[in-house]
Amino acid sequence: MKKLLLIIATAFALLPLAPTTGHAQCSSENSAFQSGETLMYDLYFNWKFVWVKVGTASMNITRTVYDGKPAYRTYLITRGSNKADKFFIMRDTLTSYVDFDLIPRYYKKRAHEGKNYYRDDVWYSYPGGQCAVKMTHQRNDNNVRRNEHKSKYCAYDMLSMLLRARSFDPSKFKIGHRIAFLMADGKNYEWQSIVYRGKKKFKMENSNTSYRCLVFSFMEQEKGKKEKEIVTFWVTDDKNHLPVRLDMNLNFGTAKAFLTGARGLRNPQAAKLK
Numbered sequence: 001m002k003k004l005l006l007i008i009a010t011a012f013a014l015l016p017l018a019p020t021t022g023h024a025q026c027s028s029e030n031s032a033f034q035s036g037e038t039l040m041y042d043l044y045f046n047w048k049f050v051w052v053k054v055g056t057a058s059m060n061i062t063r064t065v066y067d068g069k070p071a072y073r074t075y076l077i078t079r080g081s082n083k084a085d086k087f088f089i090m091r092d093t094l095t096s097y098v099d100f101d102l103i104p105r106y107y108k109k110r111a112h113e114g115k116n117y118y119r120d121d122v123w124y125s126y127p128g129g130q131c132a133v134k135m136t137h138q139r140n141d142n143n144v145r146r147n148e149h150k151s152k153y154c155a156y157d158m159l160s161m162l163l164r165a166r167s168f169d170p171s172k173f174k175i176g177h178r179i180a181f182l183m184a185d186g187k188n189y190e191w192q193s194i195v196y197r198g199k200k201k202f203k204m205e206n207s208n209t210s211y212r213c214l215v216f217s218f219m220e221q222e223k224g225k226k227e228k229e230i231v232t233f234w235v236t237d238d239k240n241h242l243p244v245r246l247d248m249n250l251n252f253g254t255a256k257a258f259l260t261g262a263r264g265l266r267n268p269q270a271a272k273l274k
Contacts, residue, residue: 026131026154027101032166032241035063035072036264039242043078046254054084057257061163066097066105073097074159088114096159102167107157109186116140120186122157131155137187147189155184166241170196170214193219201273202234202245204258210273211244212237236271 041057057078064073073095080090091112097105109120119138124131131154137145149155156164161181177196182189197215204210213234220230233246242265246257262269 026103026126027099028164028167030100030102030163030167032239032266033061033163034264034266035061037061037266038261038263039259040261041257042260044256044258045084051256052083053081054255055080055090064097070100071097071105072100072102072163074163076159094159096157096163098160098163102160102164104156104160107159107184107186122184122186124155133184133189135184135186135189145187149184149189151182153182155182155189157184157186173214195219197232199237200234204244208274212271212273213244214241236269238270239267240265240269240271242269 037060039059042053043055043057044051045054046052055078057076059074059076061072061074064071066073074097076094078090078092080088084090089112092109093111094107094109096107099105103126104122104124106124107120107122109118111118111120116139119136121136123134125134126132127150130150130152132150133148133155135147135149137147161183165181173196175196175198179194179196180191181193183192195217197217200213200215202211202213211234214237215232215234217229218231218233219227229249231246231248234244236242236244242259242262243257244259248255248257
């Protein structure tokens with residue numbers, strides 16, 4: 001499940017994140033969330049043609065102070081169940097700090113995945129109108145891997161990216177529209193892409209609740225290999241832009257995530273049909 005957190009976080013960042021330059025351009029208006037928002041998910045894995053619940057995920061946004069300035073702090077936490085621990089331990093926490101105008105400041109990930117423990121950190125600064133990123137990555141007790149990058153384009157980690165993207169307007173998208181974004185996660189600093197698939201209605205399993213959704217695919221292309229679809233996800237077609245379902249094609253099988261609860265939302269759930 002090493003890619004599971006990446007997929008869940010990327011699912012929030014489905015709206016147009018075109019390359020932007022300079023400190024001022026890295027800022028963005030927030031119309032989608034507020035302090036106190038909490039989202040909860042159940043995670044499932046296909047085990048011998050049977051869907052088995054393997055854990056939960058939750059995300060919370062609160063107001064705080066970072067480096068002496070008002071900021072939003074976002075947590076994304078994933079926990080495997082006791083049953084799932086027998087096959088693969090998953091105890092992951094992602095934390096991100098952004099200014100009130102959504103400029104990234106700091107990101108960290110602490111992850112116990114299988115037999116490994118990972119520590120990732122990303123620090124942002126904006127000298128001369130550019131975006132400078134310092135990153136560290138460590139697996140277990142191995143030496144810390146350090147990287148620095150500077151670009152005219154804005155960079156985002158998984159969480160700061162999703163906060164910015166949730167406020168964009170996809171009303172002019174056409175099917176097949178491709179969205180590119182530059183992401184820093186502590187270990188890698190690279191461009192990713194998402195493809196818009198259109199609008200669909202989705203009925204939540206074991207529930208009468210339906211949503212009007214925007215459908216996207218997260219694509220991955222390894223060097224020298226053909227691009228492949230990693231996840232398909234459904235995001236509410238309203239101002240909240242909440243992911244309500246994710247279908248994931250992982251290296252070890254197929255997994256799904258379903259929204260089970262949402263509180264503290266900034267906007268009415270206009271896409272919720274029942």
